[in-house]
Amino acid sequence: MRKIQTALPPMNALRTFAVAGRRLNFRAAAEELHVSQGAVAQQIRLLEQHLGQALFTRLPRGVALTSRGAIYHAEVSRAFDILRDATGQLNESDDSLTISVTPTFAAKLLIQSLPSLNTAFPGIKIRTIATVEVIDFDRDQVDIAVRETCPPFPAAHEAQLLFRQDFILVGSPHLLNDLPLPLTSDTVRNLPLLHDSYEHWQTYFRTTDRLPGPVFNQISLAIDAALAGQGLAIVSRAFVQSDLNAGRLIDAGSAGGASVRDYYLVRKKSQRARPMLDVVWSWCLDTFSEG
Numbered sequence: 001m002r003k004i005q006t007a008l009p010p011m012n013a014l015r016t017f018a019v020a021g022r023r024l025n026f027r028a029a030a031e032e033l034h035v036s037q038g039a040v041a042q043q044i045r046l047l048e049q050h051l052g053q054a055l056f057t058r059l060p061r062g063v064a065l066t067s068r069g070a071i072y073h074a075e076v077s078r079a080f081d082i083l084r085d086a087t088g089q090l091n092e093s094d095d096s097l098t099i100s101v102t103p104t105f106a107a108k109l110l111i112q113s114l115p116s117l118n119t120a121f122p123g124i125k126i127r128t129i130a131t132v133e134v135i136d137f138d139r140d141q142v143d144i145a146v147r148e149t150c151p152p153f154p155a156a157h158e159a160q161l162l163f164r165q166d167f168i169l170v171g172s173p174h175l176l177n178d179l180p181l182p183l184t185s186d187t188v189r190n191l192p193l194l195h196d197s198y199e200h201w202q203t204y205f206r207t208t209d210r211l212p213g214p215v216f217n218q219i220s221l222a223i224d225a226a227l228a229g230q231g232l233a234i235v236s237r238a239f240v241q242s243d244l245n246a247g248r249l250i251d252a253g254s255a256g257g258a259s260v261r262d263y264y265l266v267r268k269k270s271q272r273a274r275p276m277l278d279v280v281w282s283w284c285l286d287t288f289s290e291g
Contacts, residue, residue, distance in 0.1 A: 009050045016043035017055065018080050021073035025062040032139075084138050085272065096125040097280055101146040105263065106130040107220040108239040110146075113287050121279060137268040143277050144284065145266045153266070162263040163290035166237040167200065167255035172229040173247065182253025183232075192231035196222045200234035204255055223249075238263070238290070263288075 020029040020040055030037040048055055055069035065073055101110055106128060114126065135142050146162065153159045169183060171191070179187060185205065193201050193213035201211050213231060216222045223240060226233040227248055234255045243249040265284050267277070 007050075009047050010043075013043045013047040013050070014076055015080070016040055017047050017073065018076050020044060020056070020063070021065055021069070022077070024064065096127060097143045097277060098127045098129060098141060099144045099146070099280070100129040100131060100135050100140070100142045102132050102148060103130040104219040104223075104239055105146050107218075108223065109288060112242070116287070117280070117283055120283065124276060124280065126280070143267065144281060146284070146288075147264055147266060148261045149264055149266075150261050153264075156269055157266055158269050159264045159266045160285060160289075162265050162285070162288045163238045164262045165259040167234055167257065167259065168237050168240075169232055169252040169255055170223075170226055170235055170240055170244070170249045171232045171252055172227060173250055174229040175226075175232065176250050176252060179252075181250070188232065194222045194225050194231040194233040196233075198234075200255060203257055204234060238288075 016029065016033065016039075019032055020026060023029045023032065026040045026044070027037050030040045033040065044056065051072075053068060054066055055072065056063040057066055099110070107130075110128065117124070117126065129140075129142065132148075135145055137143075137145075148165075151159070169188065175191070176183075183191075188204075193211055195201060195211070195213050195215040196219045197215075197217055198219075201213075202208060205211070214225065216225065219235060219239065222233045223235055223243075225231060226235075227243065232252065236259075237244075237251075240249050244251055265281065265288075267281060
């Protein structure tokens with residue numbers, strides 16, 4: 001009779017198994033865990049030896065869980081979820097929240113609005129991460145995210161539309177001077193153009209040719225250059241509305257075209273109440289939502 005193993009396996013092996021069982025590919029699991037594919041295979045072998053049975057069936061491409069492996073994976077994953085929830089509850093005790101937003105959203109909308117959040121809820125501590133990278137709420141310990149994206153969303157996520165993108169041409173009063181508005185495409189061709197990574201000007205002129213003008217890797221930098229009078233930029237209206245209201249920038253006309261990606265507020269669905277997260281979630285909707 002096979003000896004029943006009751007001692008807990010090594011935690012690192014269990015963590016590797018949880019990821020590998022979810023990805024069903026050792027290479028993908030290795031990338032997520034930031035280790036080599038060989039290290040993943042070694043941890044799985046260690047776990048299988050500890051348990052005395054195979055957990056995976058090796059396939060030409062990837063792996064599949066055995067029937068017992070699938071049952072074990074479901075329970076191991078549930079155990080890690082419990083640990084993450086417990087850690088989250090512990091971290092919540094210091095009234096801190098982590099918000100992950102795009103760099104332009106951070107620079108042009110969030111930072112200038114944080115004083116009102118601190119005034120309304122002085123006990124909340126906000127940690128901001130500015131990135132366009134796709135996030136894993138658990139791995140990255142993020143509570144709320146703002147992303148330029150589009151439906152459908154994963155079943156485990158809750159998403160609310162903040163605003164749809166309305167792309168316009170903007171320039172400083174110094175640059176546009178007394179030019180008649182809205183600008184015609186012929187007039188635009190004679191002005192310096194500011195580019196970002198979205199290639200809006202190629203869409204505007206319906207060309208694939210490289211157009212002259214400086215290129216910035218962030219929309220916020222192109223906006224700053226427009227504010228400095230260095231050229232004309234195509235931007236989403238939401239990011240420059242305060243500059244338009246203050247007269248620092250001028251709306252020179254529509255850039256045309258509809259975006260398939262808009263800005264959404266996203267969080268992971270949770271079975272337990274999280275009052276502080278709900279407060280900040282509602283504040284974000286009230287502050288940044290267009291409607």
